[in-house]
Amino acid sequence: MSIYRERAYSRTSPSASVLRTVSTRERRSHLSAPRVPTVGIDIGGTKVMAGVVDADGNILEKVRAETPEKSKSPKVVEDTIVELVLDLSDRHDVHAVGIGAAGWVDADRSRVLFAPHLAWRDEPLKDALTMRLAVPVMVDNDANTAAWGEWRFGAGRGEDHLVMITLGTGIGGAILEDGRVKRGKYGVAGEFGHMQVVPGGHRCPCGNRGCWEQYSSGNALVREARELAAAESPVAYGIIARTGGHPADITGPMITELARQGDAMCVELLQDIGQWLGIGIANLAAALDPSCFVIGGGVSAADELLIDPARDAFRRHLTGRGYRPEARVAKAQLGPEAGMVGAADLARLVARRFRRANRRRLERYEMYERAADNLRRAVGQ
Numbered sequence: 001m002s003i004y005r006e007r008a009y010s011r012t013s014p015s016a017s018v019l020r021t022v023s024t025r026e027r028r029s030h031l032s033a034p035r036v037p038t039v040g041i042d043i044g045g046t047k048v049m050a051g052v053v054d055a056d057g058n059i060l061e062k063v064r065a066e067t068p069e070k071s072k073s074p075k076v077v078e079d080t081i082v083e084l085v086l087d088l089s090d091r092h093d094v095h096a097v098g099i100g101a102a103g104w105v106d107a108d109r110s111r112v113l114f115a116p117h118l119a120w121r122d123e124p125l126k127d128a129l130t131m132r133l134a135v136p137v138m139v140d141n142d143a144n145t146a147a148w149g150e151w152r153f154g155a156g157r158g159e160d161h162l163v164m165i166t167l168g169t170g171i172g173g174a175i176l177e178d179g180r181v182k183r184g185k186y187g188v189a190g191e192f193g194h195m196q197v198v199p200g201g202h203r204c205p206c207g208n209r210g211c212w213e214q215y216s217s218g219n220a221l222v223r224e225a226r227e228l229a230a231a232e233s234p235v236a237y238g239i240i241a242r243t244g245g246h247p248a249d250i251t252g253p254m255i256t257e258l259a260r261q262g263d264a265m266c267v268e269l270l271q272d273i274g275q276w277l278g279i280g281i282a283n284l285a286a287a288l289d290p291s292c293f294v295i296g297g298g299v300s301a302a303d304e305l306l307i308d309p310a311r312d313a314f315r316r317h318l319t320g321r322g323y324r325p326e327a328r329v330a331k332a333q334l335g336p337e338a339g340m341v342g343a344a345d346l347a348r349l350v351a352r353r354f355r356r357a358n359r360r361r362l363e364r365y366e367m368y369e370r371a372a373d374n375l376r377r378a379v380g381q
Helices: 013-021 022-030 074-089 125-133 142-153 216-230 232-243 251-261 264-288 300-304 304-317 335-380
Strands: 002-004 040-043 045-051 060-065 099-100 111-112 121-123 135-143 162-167 171-177 294-296 328-331
Touching: 002 099, 013 304, 022 045, 040 074, 040 142, 040 335, 045 074, 045 335, 060 074, 060 335, 074 171, 099 125, 099 232, 111 171, 125 135, 135 142, 142 162, 142 171, 142 294, 142 335, 162 264, 162 300, 216 232, 216 264, 216 300, 232 251, 232 264, 251 264, 251 300, 251 304, 264 304, 294 304, 300 304, 304 328
Parallel strands: 040 099, 099 135, 162 294, 294 328
Antiparallel strands: 002 060, 040 045, 045 060, 111 121, 162 171
């Protein structure tokens, strides 16, 4: 397995300013957490990225490998994770491992119930990796870990009620209230991409029609561009020329690049995606009333070409507009490392509990030893 290694950057935000932004409950929790390096792992459909992260959110080093093919067994993915962690532990003192998985994770954060891009079905990932790595392991949904990372160190600092939207191949999401991730009764809250916004609309791989991610995601963006190119629409001449007349070669980053260069069709496609994004977050505002929406994922690389239309549509469709406070809509700051940083930070809390349990076991052992010594001395007298 080839591993790509990269020394990463340090963030400029001091820990004191970060800790002032969190709730009282979490402030106590993080102040008492050990300031030790932990490993965060982000598992996606194409790559597994792992990094050593310190208590201030600085990435000390990161490595990555290709995600094993979907058809392979769950153990192959597990082997990849173990290899990356062991590689990092050769150069760093690793105290815990946090994993952000692209799939449904149960409420106990131990089993991956379902992963669309991997062969995980009710997979006991936490126990399997804990046995092999001999350090505490935390497992969560990748959108939850990304939201935690943005809340602790990125665009969501200082927010008590935050909703994160991750725009990639589909749409993921997460909810944080008063410094706690809201996972729902069964652990699968935040699947915003499968809200039905167009009855009888485009068929979604989930089995339903008209899901939000069919209108505001990387797949939706590429689908619309390919359809226009395949029809040889005159507005698609720029992207047809770029691909040499092969619509199947169109990608999301290509559309974004052409839009930055002023291609009218690509600009319009991003505006359409942004409009649908704004409609969706207006619906979420009606249901959840957050103070901030953080927009992340690969499609957010389009920056204001996407975010500005989203803000406009959000304001136009917000229930009670003009008579209620309006949530802030911000682009994520941590980029593709958000899930990795968040997973490592969540793992730090697990490391604290693990160290506390070990300390208690050691204290009990010492107490029993003292009692045994006293008994031996008493018998000897």
